[in-house]
Amino acid sequence: MSIVTKPITLHLNGKTVGPVPVPEGIMMVDFLHEYLNLTGSRLGCGQGVCHACVVILDKPDGSSEEVRSCITGAHYFEGKKVRTVEGIGQKNEKGELAGMSAIQQKFLEHFSFQCGYCTPGFVNAATVLLERLKREPVARADVERTISSALENHICRCTGYVRYFEAVKDVVLGTPGLVKEGA
Known part of the structure; x- marks a missing residue:
């Protein structure tokens, strides 16, 4: 039996990530932790109840919303702009954390x-x-x-x-x- 993968590309914390081949159905929190080493979003309940895992989805109209990453597949974010807690801090002119x-x-x-x-x-x-x-x-x-x-x-x-x-x-x-x- 083999794991079926599918590439994902997204704009994460101000940078383009991907394409990265990841298993179909992988949750966003697992993608962040296991593939990108971004462990700030926490897997709490694993059922979308506690909200420790939320990431920010930046919409094309300039608004933003929280999305629970433990119950939302990584591929949902294909082509979208996402911020994790690691991307919230103030940045300098080079885009580095300041x-x-x-x-x-x-x-x-x-x-x-x-x-x-x-x-x-x-x-x-x-x-x-x-x-x-x-x-x-x-x-x-x-x-x-x-x-x-x-x-x-x-x-x-x-x-x-x-x-x-x-x-x-x-x-x-x-x-x-x-x-x-x-x-």
């Missing part, structure tokens, strides 16, 4: 995590939220509800929810343009 993103920095400042296993999922969720708020600012009265909605599907077994929430709120309220003025 520092943490605002959300990563606030997670550290707020001691948001204990074991850190769920952190990549929370980082990606918060990143998608911040990008959405840049396009569609929210009224100050809706900030807490908006953050709760963005993070509610993510599971933290160490119960870091309050600290994750406070870190995201700190970034949202401290970043000009994410909250509607006078609202």
Whole structure:
């Protein structure tokens, strides 16, 4: 019996990857870990419930969304733009990692995590939220509800929810343009 492979090419963290021949049906998290050595997206539940595995899918219209990589096949991402937690940090003019993103920095400042296993999922969720708020600012009265909605599907077994929430709120309220003025 032989394993049937199929090539995949995608735009990952700002660079084109592929074509790479991988087994048909391989999940994205396994492709990232085993073929690209990108282990930031965590395999938690393996059923798409905990969201530790989420990656960011950048859509052609400029919006982005979280996609659970433990239940989504790698070939779903063929030709698409994807970011993992490894691609979230600030880059210099050469495209090299130069520092943490605002959300990563606030997670550290707020001691948001204990074991850190769920952190990549929370980082990606918060990143998608911040990008959405840049396009569609929210009224100050809706900030807490908006953050709760963005993070509610993510599971933290160490119960870091309050600290994750406070870190995201700190970034949202401290970043000009994410909250509607006078609202």
